Amino acid sequence: MSFDVAKIRQDFPILAETIHGKPLVYLDNAASTQKPRAVLDTLRQVYEHDYANVHRGVHTLSQRATDLFEGAREKVRAFINARDLKEIIFVRGTTEAINLVAQSYGRSKLQPGDEILISAMEHHSNIVPWQIVCQQTGAVLKVAPINLAGEIIMEEFEALLTERTKLVSVVHMSNALGTINPVKRIVELAHAKGVPVMLDGAQAIPHMAVDVQALDCDFYAFSGHKLCGPSGIGVLYGKEALLKAMPPWQGGGDMIRMVTFAKTEYNVLPYKFEAGTPAIAEAIGLGAAVDYLQAIGMDKIASYEQQLLQYATERALEIPSLKIIGTASDKGAILGFTLHHIHPHDIGTLLDQLGIAVRAGHHCAMPVMDFFGVPATARASFSFYNTIEEVDSLIDGIKQLIEVFG
Amino acid sequence: MFDEIRDLYQEVVFDHNRNPRNFRVMEDATRKIDGFNPLCGDRITLYVKVNDNVIEDVSFQGSGCAISTASASLMTEIVRGHTEEETHGIFELFHSIVTGEDQRTNFEELGKLAVLAGVRAYPARVKCATLAWHSLEAALKEDAETVSTE
Numbered sequence: 001m002s003f004d005v006a007k008i009r010q011d012f013p014i015l016a017e018t019i020h021g022k023p024l025v026y027l028d029n030a031a032s033t034q035k036p037r038a039v040l041d042t043l044r045q046v047y048e049h050d051y052a053n054v055h056r057g058v059h060t061l062s063q064r065a066t067d068l069f070e071g072a073r074e075k076v077r078a079f080i081n082a083r084d085l086k087e088i089i090f091v092r093g094t095t096e097a098i099n100l101v102a103q104s105y106g107r108s109k110l111q112p113g114d115e116i117l118i119s120a121m122e123h124h125s126n127i128v129p130w131q132i133v134c135q136q137t138g139a140v141l142k143v144a145p146i147n148l149a150g151e152i153i154m155e156e157f158e159a160l161l162t163e164r165t166k167l168v169s170v171v172h173m174s175n176a177l178g179t180i181n182p183v184k185r186i187v188e189l190a191h192a193k194g195v196p197v198m199l200d201g202a203q204a205i206p207h208m209a210v211d212v213q214a215l216d217c218d219f220y221a222f223s224g225h226k227l228c229g230p231s232g233i234g235v236l237y238g239k240e241a242l243l244k245a246m247p248p249w250q251g252g253g254d255m256i257r258m259v260t261f262a263k264t265e266y267n268v269l270p271y272k273f274e275a276g277t278p279a280i281a282e283a284i285g286l287g288a289a290v291d292y293l294q295a296i297g298m299d300k301i302a303s304y305e306q307q308l309l310q311y312a313t314e315r316a317l318e319i320p321s322l323k324i325i326g327t328a329s330d331k332g333a334i335l336g337f338t339l340h341h342i343h344p345h346d347i348g349t350l351l352d353q354l355g356i357a358v359r360a361g362h363h364c365a366m367p368v369m370d371f372f373g374v375p376a377t378a379r380a381s382f383s384f385y386n387t388i389e390e391v392d393s394l395i396d397g398i399k400q401l402i403e404v405f406g
Numbered sequence: 407m408f409d410e411i412r413d414l415y416q417e418v419v420f421d422h423n424r425n426p427r428n429f430r431v432m433e434d435a436t437r438k439i440d441g442f443n444p445l446c447g448d449r450i451t452l453y454v455k456v457n458d459n460v461i462e463d464v465s466f467q468g469s470g471c472a473i474s475t476a477s478a479s480l481m482t483e484i485v486r487g488h489t490e491e492e493t494h495g496i497f498e499l500f501h502s503i504v505t506g507e508d509q510r511t512n513f514e515e516l517g518k519l520a521v522l523a524g525v526r527a528y529p530a531r532v533k534c535a536t537l538a539w540h541s542l543e544a545a546l547k548e549d550a551e552t553v554s555t556e
Binding site: 020341342343344345346349350353360361362366369375376400401404405406 | 408410411414415420424445446447448449469470471472473475528530531534
């Protein structure tokens with residue numbers, strides 16, 4: 001394997017931790033990823049040498065912080081190949097990005113009877129913001145169904161795309177199933193009917209190169225903390241023309257140009273949507289994470305993770321009582337599974353005793369659990385710093401706990 | 407292997423998980439209540455037959471992890487025949503044990519509840535153990551709404 005995972009692991013101090021006396025096997029990357037030293041050092045450097053509020057002071061430190069903050073915006077722009085810096089809005093995370101679009105774009109555009117189209121594999125954060133705006137406007141939420149492999153049924157999706165549809169919002173890669181959706185095709189179909197498309201990229205962005213211009217999506221949302229960056233920072237990408245026409249969402253400092261008690265003039269993009277002091281160090285940390293990942297190469301990361309997934313899937317199939325939930329033909333490095341007669345919570349607690357961190361639960365996707373008729377699943381989600389040996393530890397651990405349960 | 411966790415997953419727990427006692431619908435229940443743990447999706451429907459202030463019968467249906475199933479199963483055995491007041495006292499005792507408020511290690515006086523004392527070392531799993539008990543408390547209060555552990 002040309003991918004030097006041993007060297008990469010040296011970059012992540014936390015991977016040297018032991019849990020219950022065993023080496024940590026961290027397989028909960030879909031929930032949040034660990035941070036490389038480059039990001040940790042950047043946060044420390046910012047707070048020790050470069051920290052002040054941004055966009056305000058005439059003093060040197062404020063200017064330095066502003067330059068770093070705006071430099072991070074440029075790094076993110078280049079990372080997703082957005083056309084312009086104005087299209088990169090810093091938010092708290094994917095959830096806030098979707099809420100922003102729902103409350104600004106959605107609330108100002110939607111009329112009673114209008115429809116928003118999502119899929120049946122969405123995370124709660126790509127369901128609830130739309131339900132809220134539907135309640136506010138009288139619009140209707142439509143859901144494109146999925147098949148038993150966990151793929152959107154494209155014929156049904158097309159049939160649900162009508163002249164009433166005002167926005168499509170789908171997940172790029174499912175957090176519960178691993179499915180990578182045919183988002184380019186989805187965008188083409190929607191655009192053919194004049195419907196803009198928002199993509200929830202929270203899971204996709206750490207695992208593959210994303211080019212928003214090639215996808216031609218109208219909005220793209222992701223979180224820093226799933227991308228080896230800090231928590232509390234995320235990105236909303238939006239096409240400039242759309243963002244320009246949208247009303248502000250939150251009011252406050254930084255998002256204004258001129259305020260009198262009679263009238264307020266809003267700031268230009270992207271600041272119109274960045275009210276208040278932003279997550280300064282976190283944004284700069286996200287920039288460092290992007291640098292780190294690009295130095296490795298997103299395509300290399302993607303192909304290495306595919307090897308991990310393929311190996312994990314093959315080895316999981318050795319276990320007769322194990323059922324994989326999510327078997328899409330195009331899939332990211334997520335292995336969701338159930339064991340006959342053993343509840344995912346018990347799996348999670350027992351694997352933890354072996355130092356193996358997996359997620360057990362509904363993964364904030366209760367409708368997906370309902371569809372597959374399970375209350376919960378166990379989920380091992382991989383990152384490029386995981387190893388083949390860690391997959392072996394997982395499979396051995398599962399075999400051991402099956403034995404204990406009898 | 408798994409030696410350290412045997413205080414949580416004791417043989418009794420495995421036994422009650424595999425063969426839960428009183429796992430049935432009760433047609434003549436005087437009270438019925440649904441309990442739900444939104445964190446993990448565990449669900450329980452609890453049936454209670456109270457006659458003249460005494461719990462004559464308790465049964466349950468639902469799906470959950472080994473800890474929640476065993477806890478519910480043990481509970482149905484423990485509280486049967488007790489008055490409502492006594493049952494409330496058992497709930498309080500149980501609750502203080504699993505939340506770690508009650509740190510006693512003399513398990514003899516705890517009886518069957520001792521089996522579940524191990525959960526106090528696993529804060530993430532306390533809600534699994536208490537779902538059935540919170541449901542029972544609510545049923546005795548004749549609180550008709552779905553019980554949540556949150």
